[in-house]
Amino acid sequence: MTVLGALVAQNIAFGVIAAIMVFAAIRLVTTRNVVHAALFLVVVLGGVAALFLLMGAEFVGITQILVYIGAVVVLFLFGIMLTRTRIGNEEGTDHPNRLPALLAAALVATVTIYAVVSGFGDAELPADTRTTTAEVADSIFSTYIIPFEAVSVLLLAALIGAIVIARRD
Amino acid sequence: MFALFIITVAAAEVGVGLAILLLLYRNRQSVDLSEADLMKG
Numbered sequence: 001m002t003v004l005g006a007l008v009a010q011n012i013a014f015g016v017i018a019a020i021m022v023f024a025a026i027r028l029v030t031t032r033n034v035v036h037a038a039l040f041l042v043v044v045l046g047g048v049a050a051l052f053l054l055m056g057a058e059f060v061g062i063t064q065i066l067v068y069i070g071a072v073v074v075l076f077l078f079g080i081m082l083t084r085t086r087i088g089n090e091e092g093t094d095h096p097n098r099l100p101a102l103l104a105a106a107l108v109a110t111v112t113i114y115a116v117v118s119g120f121g122d123a124e125l126p127a128d129t130r131t132t133t134a135e136v137a138d139s140i141f142s143t144y145i146i147p148f149e150a151v152s153v154l155l156l157a158a159l160i161g162a163i164v165i166a167r168r169d
Numbered sequence: 170m171f172a173l174f175i176i177t178v179a180a181a182e183v184g185v186g187l188a189i190l191l192l193l194y195r196n197r198q199s200v201d202l203s204e205a206d207l208m209k210g
Contacts, residue, residue: 057172059173060176063176136173139170144174151178158184159181161184161185162184162185162187166192
């Protein structure tokens with residue numbers, strides 16, 4: 001396949017994945033069944049993973065699947081199923097402040113899109129953005145060793161902090 | 170590469186946020202934000 005053909009195929013794949021993600025995200029906030037909402041969250045997070053894979057970031061994509069779909073959503077589903085006595089057609093998933101919420105969402109979307117467009121404009125991605133897991137591992141333990149240790153300590157501190165906040169005395 | 174670090178920092182923040190929400194529920198027996206109005210004049 002030529003380089004141009006690959007680019008066109010990438011753009012089509014991006015459009016399809018993005019459309020599926022937008023549809024699932026809208027259904028996620030409009031469905032009245034919390035289990036369905038969690039399953040639509042799986043679709044959205046799977047779409048994010050697919051976009052990472054499309055960008056050639058295999059490590060981040062697979063980590064996304066393992067951590068978010070494998071752990072976070074399963075935790076949600078267990079939490080819902082262990083705490084709810086009745087699942088389905090819930091009352092109280094709506095909120096009277098729909099219009100302010102819509103305005104806030106539109107504002108956030110506008111600022112984000114404006115920031116991305118004004119920051120990157122029509123800059124082109126390099127043709128080959130692939131990063132293998134081996135390269136990620138090499139650079140994490142050489143070039144980025146200080147930031148790596150810093151986020152490790154940050155995660156540890158957040159973990160201990162969360163336990164200290166949430167513990168019963 | 171930066172995406173990895175940003176994801177990690179976001180995970181740490183989510184952990185602290187969940188702990189705060191848990192504490193809010195334990196202190197007020199509700200997660201309804203319109204009831205968390207102690208600072209309202």
